[in-house]
Structures are given as C-alpha cells and as structure tokens.
Amino acid sequence: MRGPATKRFATRGRVRRYLAAVAGAGxxxxxxxxxxxxxxDGGKTVTVSVGYQSKTINTVTAGTLLRSLGYFERALGELGxxxxxxxxxxxxxxxxxxxxxxxxxxxxxDIGSMGDYPLLINAARGKQMKAPTKLVSVTGYNLRxxxxxxxxxxxxxxxxxxxxxxxxVSTSVGSAADGTLVRALQKAGIDAxxxxxxxxxxxxxxxxxxxxxxxxxxxxxxxxxxxxxxxxKAKPLYDGAALDVPTLHGVTVRAAFAGQRSAVVDAFLxxxxxxxxxxxxxxxxxxxxxxxxxxxxxxxxxxYNGAGGIATFDPTLKPQLLNAxxxxxxxxxxxxxxDSVDVDGxxxxxxxxxxxxxxxxxxxxxxxxxxxxxxTDPVCGGRANDPATASExxxxxxxxxxxxxxxxxxxxxxxxxxxxxxxxxVPDALTGTRWFANTSVWAEDPAAAPNARxxxxxxxxxxxxxxAGHPGTRLVSYDAALRESP
Numbered sequence: 001m002r003g004p005a006t007k008r009f010a011t012r013g014r015v016r017r018y019l020a021a022v023a024g025a026g027x028x029x030x031x032x033x034x035x036x037x038x039x040x041d042g043g044k045t046v047t048v049s050v051g052y053q054s055k056t057i058n059t060v061t062a063g064t065l066l067r068s069l070g071y072f073e074r075a076l077g078e079l080g081x082x083x084x085x086x087x088x089x090x091x092x093x094x095x096x097x098x099x100x101x102x103x104x105x106x107x108x109x110d111i112g113s114m115g116d117y118p119l120l121i122n123a124a125r126g127k128q129m130k131a132p133t134k135l136v137s138v139t140g141y142n143l144r145x146x147x148x149x150x151x152x153x154x155x156x157x158x159x160x161x162x163x164x165x166x167x168x169v170s171t172s173v174g175s176a177a178d179g180t181l182v183r184a185l186q187k188a189g190i191d192a193x194x195x196x197x198x199x200x201x202x203x204x205x206x207x208x209x210x211x212x213x214x215x216x217x218x219x220x221x222x223x224x225x226x227x228x229x230x231x232x233k234a235k236p237l238y239d240g241a242a243l244d245v246p247t248l249h250g251v252t253v254r255a256a257f258a259g260q261r262s263a264v265v266d267a268f269l270x271x272x273x274x275x276x277x278x279x280x281x282x283x284x285x286x287x288x289x290x291x292x293x294x295x296x297x298x299x300x301x302x303x304y305n306g307a308g309g310i311a312t313f314d315p316t317l318k319p320q321l322l323n324a325x326x327x328x329x330x331x332x333x334x335x336x337x338x339d340s341v342d343v344d345g346x347x348x349x350x351x352x353x354x355x356x357x358x359x360x361x362x363x364x365x366x367x368x369x370x371x372x373x374x375x376t377d378p379v380c381g382g383r384a385n386d387p388a389t390a391s392e393x394x395x396x397x398x399x400x401x402x403x404x405x406x407x408x409x410x411x412x413x414x415x416x417x418x419x420x421x422x423x424x425x426v427p428d429a430l431t432g433t434r435w436f437a438n439t440s441v442w443a444e445d446p447a448a449a450p451n452a453r454x455x456x457x458x459x460x461x462x463x464x465x466x467x468a469g470h471p472g473t474r475l476v477s478y479d480a481a482l483r484e485s486p
Contacts, residue, residue, distance in 0.1 A: 046261075048089050049090040050091050051112035054294050061140070061279060062139045069274075072271040079263055079267050096172055100112040100114055104122065105125055107131070111257075116325055119135060123135070123252075123346040124338035135250050135317070135346050137272060144244050146433040149220070150164075151210070152216065154232060159237070164185070169219060170201045170206030170210065172203060176247050177219045182331055226304060227296060230439075273356065280370050283309075290305065308390055308427075314366075316356075317347055326343050369387065372385065373392055376403070384404050392404070394424075395422060407454060415483075424436065428457050429443075429462075430463075444474055444481065445473045453485075455473075
C-alpha cells in the first residue's frame with residue numbers, strides 16, 4: 001500500500017531487544033529506590049493516587065491493565081521493604097482527562113493518564129495554578145490519528161465531513177476527539193463554530209444523543225467509535241487517520257510529587273514497562289483482561305490494543321509525538337482553552353530513561369509497532385508481516401487468532417468458516433487504520449491478483465479517494481466480496 005501505511009514493522013531482532021529492555025527495567029528498580037526519598041516517612045503509610053480512564057483503552061498500560069496485573073503494587077512493595085514505608089495505591093477512574101487534571105491541581109491525584117489535548121490543558125492549568133505537572137511517558141499512540149473518529153447512525157445519509165454543515169455534532173470539548181474534529185473541519189474548509197452545531201458532551205452522553213437523534217454525528221476517542229460500530233449503533237463517517245496528525249495518550253505527574261518521591265515515579269514507570277511487555281507478548285489475553293475489567297467487548301479492545309492494533313504501545317517520548325503536541329497548542333488556544341504551553345518544559349523523560357536503561361535511544365528512534373500481526377497464512381501461504389496488508393481472524397471458541405497476508409486472503413478464510421468468525425480485522429488500504437472486516441467499505445479491483453482483489457476501508461470517503469486513483473475499481477458490499485472470493 002501507499003504512504004505512511006507502507007512503513008514496515010521492526011525486525012524480530014529489534015522487537016526482542018525491546019522486550020529485553022523492558023524486562024530489564026525490573027532490575028533497575030532497586031537502584032532507583034536508593035534515591036532522595038528513601039525512608040523519608042519513618043515507617044508511615046503513604047497512599048499514591050492514580051487517576052486513569054478505564055475505558056480509554058489506549059491508556060491501559062498505565063491504568064486498567066496495569067491495575068489488573070498488580071505490577072505497581074508489587075513494585076511499591078519492594079520499594080517499601082527498602083525505605084521502611086508502607087505504600088498503598090488509590091486508583092481513581094474517570095471518563096475523561098479533565099477531572100483528573102482538576103484533582104491533580106487540588107493535590108488529590110499524583111499520577112494521571114490522559115490524551116494529547118487534555119495533557120496540554122493539564123500543563124497549562126499546572127502553570128496557571130503554580131502546581132506544575134510533567135509529562136513522563138506515553139501509553140498508546142497512532143502516528144496518523146486513527147484513535148479518533150467521527151461516526152453517524154447506521155442509516156444516516158451523511159457520507160463526508162461536508163455533510164455536517166448545519167448538523168448537530170457531539171464531542172467533548174478539549175478532548176483529543178474534539179481536536180481531530182476541529183482540525184479535520186478546518187482542512188475541509190468548515191468552521192466548527194459557525195457552520196455546525198457543536199454539542200459539548202461526555203462520551204456516553206454523546207453516544208446516547210446519537211441514538212436518540214439529539215446529535216447527527218459523534219466525534220470521540222478510543223474506544224467509543226469501535227464500540228458503537230461493533231454494537232451496530234454507528235458507522236464511521238471520518239477516519240482520524242485521514243488527518244495524518246499523530247494522536248497520543250500519556251502519563252503526567254505532579255512535579256512536587258515527583259520531586260519528593262522520585263522512587264515512586266520510577267516504580268510506576270517500571271510497572272508500566274512491564275505491563276507494556278505483557279500486552280505485547282499476550283495481546284489476546286491482555287484484551288480479555290481489559291474487557292473483563294471494563295465491560296467492553298473483547299473484540300473491540302483487541303481492535304485497538306491487539307497485535308497490529310490501532311494503538312501502538314511504546315512509552316518513549318518520541319519527537320514526532322512531542323511535535324504533534326506543539327501543533328495542537330494553537331487549536332486549544334483558538335478555543336480559549338489555553339493561552340500557551342511550553343511543551344519542552346512540560347516534558348521530562350529523566351525518570352523513563354533511568355528505568356528503561358540502554359535500549360531507550362533505539363526505542364525512541366523507532367516508530368514500528370513492537371507487537372505486529374504475524375503468522376503463517378493458512379489460505380494464501382507466506383508470512384503475514386506487512387502492516388499495510390496483514391489481517392487477522394478470531395474464531396468463536398478459540399483462544400488464538402489467525403493471521404493472513406492480505407484482506408482478500410482473510411475473506412476466503414471467512415467464507416470457509418461461515419458463522420464461526422468472532423471478529424475479522426483488516427487495515428484500511430488508504431490510511432492503514434485497522435477495522436472490522438464486516439463493517440468495512442470494500443472495493444474490488446478485477447484486474448488485480450487474487451490475493452489483492454479486494455481492498456477494505458473504514459469510511460466511504462477513504463474508499464472514494466482510493467478508487468479515484470485506481471481506474472477500473474468499484475465499490476462492493478462485504479457480502480458480495482465474500483461471495484466473489486475464490
């Protein structure tokens with residue numbers, strides 16, 4: 001395929017080195033615990049408050065999954081043995097990043113995870129209230145912006161952003177999804193404030209508004225678009241990856257807390273590294289754990305967090321992601337949500353570098369997904385290792401997935417297993433966004449080789465753009481693609 005989606009995943013050697021680095025992070029914790037706050041409380045109990053968003057599932061390595069694995073508590077237990085302090089963790093679950101920031105400003109949350117736009121607001125509020133915070137790691141990201149989407153009802157006649165003029169669009173102002181909406185509309189020549197009616201609503205409220213007709217479209221972040229589509233309550237209108245601007249979630253820490261208890265920050269980041277390693281090595285099991293903890297369907301969690309998922313989990317503070325934050329500042333400033341943000345001053349990777357060890361520089365330079373789709377294609381043969389085409393199927397009753405070299409090969413497999421496929425995952429041929437095979441928009445190229453005959457897309461707009469550059473191709477339904485597969 002073309003564009004950024006053509007970048008291939010790292011070699012197995014690089015992935016092994018990454019896993020070795022995060023495994024080694026656990027060995028660094030005892031050294032980190034010898035720092036300035038060891039024994040500072042003389043045997044007292046210290047409660048560490050962590051704000052997270054359980055259903056914002058590209059933060060799971062610093063929230064839902066981390067909590068279920070118990071890695072942070074274990075790390076604090078080891079730290080406590082050395083400094084004579086009993087540590088407890090107070091996990092506080094929120095729907096968005098805004099209340100986490102409010103609690104941090106009040107000194108009631110020490111460590112929080114949130115999306116890019118909320119992170120910038122977090123930085124601005126911290127400076128404004130003389131309670132500065134620091135961005136210390138990333139949880140999940142997508143280099144093109146595919147974690148955010150605009151969806152409409154399944155029977156909606158809306159087919160592009162241009163159709164939103166005069167319509168009611170629900171979003172959460174100040175969120176990553178709102179930022180994607182504003183920037184996408186600007187790119188399409190639409191004023192988000194003048195040309196449509198923007199509703200500022202929490203994700204769950206917006207989802208209800210979409211169902212009731214109170215909103216014509218919903219712009220939200222992971223995992224709401226995938227959830228609503230999986231439930232048959234929505235269809236994608238705009239793929240955030242079409243904007244081609246990175247989106248991310250990260251971990252922010254109160255600077256005063258980090259200064260006083262640097263060993264605790266080290267312990268948290270070590271635990272995050274271990275949770276990331278677990279997610280990479282056991283993607284299906286991790287998705288099922290998160291699903292159990294949140295009530296989300298495991299098929300939806302795996303769409304985002306699985307092998308080759310929409311979210312790439314890598315805690316390093318990559319220049320591409322920090323530059324994206326800098327580009328986001330004017331969007332928030334135009335909405336009068338911040339005046340300015342010093343992204344460089346907000347970012348502090350000292351703690352992560354310390355616990356990560358020698359592999360940090362290599363991981364920082366790589367944008368390859370450390371957990372790609374891989375395996376031998378049982379239909380077409382060969383290894384499914386090209387991120388631009390690799391697809392997956394999850395059969396009912398099985399605790400493993402099957403990999404395919406192309407979406408067309410997956411279609412043939414689904415055809416061979418009628419009624420048995422729990423979920424099929426395919427990458428958008430234009431943007432690379434991973435999506436459900438049965439809800440994708442499909443195009444057929446009759447002149448292409450059998451293994452490349454059918455191409456999937458998240459939205460009609462993406463399909464139209466691709467077809468415009470491929471004469472002789474045409475739209476087909478998913479059912480027709482199945483029937484016509486050899």
